[in-house]
Amino acid sequence: MTAHLASPGASSTGGTTLPPVPVRRRRRLGPVLGPIIAVLPAVVIVGVFLAYPIGYGLWISLHEVSMFRLATENFVGLANYQALFADPTFRHSLGRTMIFVFGVIVLGMIQSLAFGLVLYHLPQWSRAIRALNLIPFFISSVAVAMIWRFFVQSEGGFTQFLSQSVGQEPISWLASPTLALLVVTVATVWAMAPFSVLLILSGLQTVNSEMYEAAEVDGANAVQRFVHITLPSIRPQIATSLIWLTFQAFNSFGLILALTGGGPGRATEILAVYMYGLGLDQLDLAGSSAVMIIILAFNALFSLLYLKLLPTDEPAQS
Amino acid sequence: MFTPSPRRTRATAGALAAALGLTLAACSDGSSGADPAPADEEVELVLWLQRDEFLPSDSFEAFEAEHENITVRTVTIPAEEQVSSFLLSSAAGDAPDVLMPTTDLWPPLAQEGALYDMTDLLQTWEEEDPEGFANAATGIAFGTAADGVTYGVGMTGAPTWMVYRTDWFADAGIDEPQTYDELLEAARTIQDEHPDMTPFGIVGGRAASPAAKFLTLFYMMGGTQVDGVPQFDSEAGIYLLEYYQTLMREGLASNDTLAWTSDQTRGSFIEGIEGMTMISQNIYPSIEDSLAFGEEWGVLPHLTRDGADRLMTFRAVTALIAGNTEHPYEASLLVRYLAGEEYGLDISMRYQPSLNAAVQENEEYLAQSPWVPELTEYLASAQPLPAHANAAEIYEVIHDMKQEAIGNPDADAAAIARDAQEQMDAIASE
Incomplete structure (x- = not known):
């Protein structure tokens, strides 16, 4: 009974029952060891290059640290985290980060869906234009900062030209706390959303066109088709795009440092910028590691949330 | 608007205290x-x-x-x-x-x-x-x-000096300023003569260290320090903050000042759209490529605040x-x-x-x-820029103080200086 259930290979031996021990070994070790051996290299690589640094960062964040010896001194538990949350500068940075991340996600998803649909409907002969969409993604963050600085600076910038051409006073985009946060949000979306557009586009290309045809026969208009067919069909790609944009927003650093330095005041000092100052300027390795863990926790939390709300294993079109 | 950072104070002190281990290890072996x-x-x-x-x-x-x-x-x-x-x-x-x-x-x-x-x-x-x-x-x-x-x-070293457009001053009939008050008056005149230009360039952005320009100006205006901590809750400190506030309030400096780094101020000067600003000496060859020294631009190393001893410092x-x-x-x-x-x-x-x-x-x-x-x-009497062991944290407070003054030209400069001084003293004492 046991051999019959678990060993289809054994049943093909012309009715001869195999000795129980060899059969058990094939049945138990084969299916177990095989996958383990197959994934072991990946596990080792991930463990060495991802899990160890994160684990070490977590370890450091729970200790006092000697910068000279890179050695942990006393175990202090959550004291570094408590000190962070007691610091108004950190709390304000956390608040600004949430606003920034929300802005990047909303604007980024709007751009991704809009550009994705436009690129999907481009005629066959003009589809090389799709490659142009990726250009901002390939520009270094410092170069993006320089482009946007030129774009928005009130003296000699493009927006100054626009303002003067309609007889208006130029706007000091980077000198206003609110506008500066808006500028870094839009600049981040401009630089990072193209990859998200690509994800959405790949999802659109997998939608079964017969569903649209059937919907049209049923009298559904374009909006109804988009809401009831397109969006559910590309749910996995939307979830991946949301994760991508969230990661990019939480980890955004070089662009902001080059564009505003975290200012004016501390208006654009999001957590990644705050972490840089804490770790490299003020040499507080434990504190900056705690910030790193907090950023990681938010990233993981948001990812789980997206995957929960937008499960990727039940395609709507099935 | 701006908040103190007690966390940072403890952070560096902790890191340095921990670093003492290496010191002892290094010294103990001779x-x-x-x-x-x-x-x-x-x-x-x-x-x-x-x-x-x-x-x-x-x-x-x-x-x-x-x-x-x-x-x-x-x-x-x-x-x-x-x-x-x-x-x-x-x-x-x-x-x-x-x-x-x-x-x-x-x-x-x-x-x-x-x-x-x-x-x-x-x-x-x-x-x-x-x-x-x-x-x-x-x-x-x-x-x-x-x-x-x-x-x-x-x-x-890159000592930073006040540079100015000699030709603009000559055209406007302005004598070479001797004091910062006279320089401010000159900026007002330049504004009248060249309304499309920026009379005075200020490095107000957060991306630039306050050490090169802001602190140099502070000591040139008679500022003092105690154990490397600048004393901004003083006549010189308040004067400097009010100086910046006046420049902003009267439109003598760019509306973008809060975002300006050294690149913007010196770029504007070299491009010929700025009347005066602080520029480090190592940039002067670049100015000379565009403007002729003496005829079109000059240096004002002698400026003083009325009645104050000046101290030239640089990094x-x-x-x-x-x-x-x-x-x-x-x-x-x-x-x-x-x-x-x-x-x-x-x-x-x-x-x-x-x-x-x-x-x-x-x-x-x-x-x-x-x-x-x-x-x-x-230069003969110049001294190293005074610095405290926790200079990086003190610079953060100076950033906040400077930007608060620039961003709020009508605020009480004395109160801003007093708040910042309390934070700097707290950092220095830990």
């Missing part, structure tokens, strides 16, 4: 390091440049030819990362033999014993090369910590010997070279002014830099 006697073997010295421009034109060929057993390997580590990278490299046992941070950032390293005490090596230098030693006197002063111990030698790039170098004598030979006339002239001609006395009198250099004679008198 160092400030290894024996300062010449080595009888091949020696490779690792030198951290803070910019590629500090590599000599011959890539140390002349130095290595003179010292046949020494080779120099260079690594470029940006100025703002020299201290933190040095700490990390020291912990990993991969520290350089010589590094070159600016004067305001290395006091924590000296305080924690991570640098080599050059006292004996200076004596050897004076005995072996008295003329070269004498020419490096200013540099040695910039490499000497508050405790009187010399850890390195200042190589180059120098300092060649320091690492505390755990295995070859301190050879490292000191490299430091001598970097502070010497040959290297100094090379770098002064193409990048940054050397502190070497012989270079400052070199005819070739003076011919290329006509502004130097006007500055010599004021």
Whole structure:
């Protein structure tokens, strides 16, 4: 009974029952060891290059640290985290980060869906234009900062030209706390959303066109088709795009440092910028590691949330 | 609007206290390091440049030819990362033999014993090369910590001075200002004469260190310090904040000032759309490429605040010997070279002014830099920018204070200064 259930290979031996021990070994070790051996290299690589640094960062964040010896001194538990949350500068940075991340996600998803649909409907002969969409993604963050600085600076910038051409006073985009946060949000979306557009586009290309045809026969208009067919069909790609944009927003650093330095005041000092100052300027390795863990926790939390709300294993079109 | 950061105060104090471990470890084995006697073997010295421009034109060929057993390997580590990278490299046992941070950032390293005490090596230098030693006197002063111990030698410096458009002033009939009040009045006149231009450029952005411009101006206006902590809750400090507020309130500075870095101010001056601003001396050759010194632009090194003593300060790039170098004598030979006339002239001609006395009198250099004679008198009394061991945290408070004043021209400057002073004093006391 046991051999019959678990060993289809054994049943093909012309009715001869195999000795129980060899059969058990094939049945138990084969299916177990095989996958383990197959994934072991990946596990080792991930463990060495991802899990160890994160684990070490977590370890450091729970200790006092000697910068000279890179050695942990006393175990202090959550004291570094408590000190962070007691610091108004950190709390304000956390608040600004949430606003920034929300802005990047909303604007980024709007751009991704809009550009994705436009690129999907481009005629066959003009589809090389799709490659142009990726250009901002390939520009270094410092170069993006320089482009946007030129774009928005009130003296000699493009927006100054626009303002003067309609007889208006130029706007000091980077000198206003609110506008500066808006500028870094839009600049981040401009630089990072193209990859998200690509994800959405790949999802659109997998939608079964017969569903649209059937919907049209049923009298559904374009909006109804988009809401009831397109969006559910590309749910996995939307979830991946949301994760991508969230990661990019939480980890955004070089662009902001080059564009505003975290200012004016501390208006654009999001957590990644705050972490840089804490770790490299003020040499507080434990504190900056705690910030790193907090950023990681938010990233993981948001990812789980997206995957929960937008499960990727039940395609709507099935 | 801006908030204090007690966390940061504790952070650096904690890091430095922890760093004491290495100090004790380093000192307990007989160092400030290894024996300062010449080595009888091949020696490779690792030198951290803070910019590629500090590599000599011959890539140390002349130095290595003179010292046949020494080779120099260079690594470029940006100025703002020299201290933190040095700490990390020291912990990993991969520290350089010589590094070159600016004067305001290395006091924590000296305080924690991570640098080599050059006292004996200076004596050897004076005995072996008295003329070269004498020419490096200013540099040695910039490499000497508050405790009187010399850890390195200042190589180059970039003193920051007020520059102005001489032609605009002449056209408007403005006499050369002698005080900051007169300079403010001149800015008002320039605004009337050139309404499309920016009379005064301020580095107000957060991306620029406050050390080069803001603190220089503070000490030039008669500011004082206690143990490296600038005293902004003072007549000079309040005067400086009100000065900036006046410039902003009257539209004499750009509306974008809160976002302006040195690039914007000097760019605007060089492009000819700005009347006056603070610019470091190493940028003057770039100004000269666009404007003629004397005819179109000039320097105002003599400005004072009425009734106040002025103090010229600046940051120098300092060649320091690492505390755990295995070859301190050879490292000191490299430091001598970097502070010497040959290297100094090379770098002064193409990048940054050397502190070497012989270079400052070199005819070739003076011919290329006509502004130097006007500055010599004021440079003679210049001092290293005072710096506290927690300078990085104090600079954050200064950033907040400066930006609050610029962003709120009608706010009470005295209250802003008082709040900032409390934060700086708290940082210094921990």
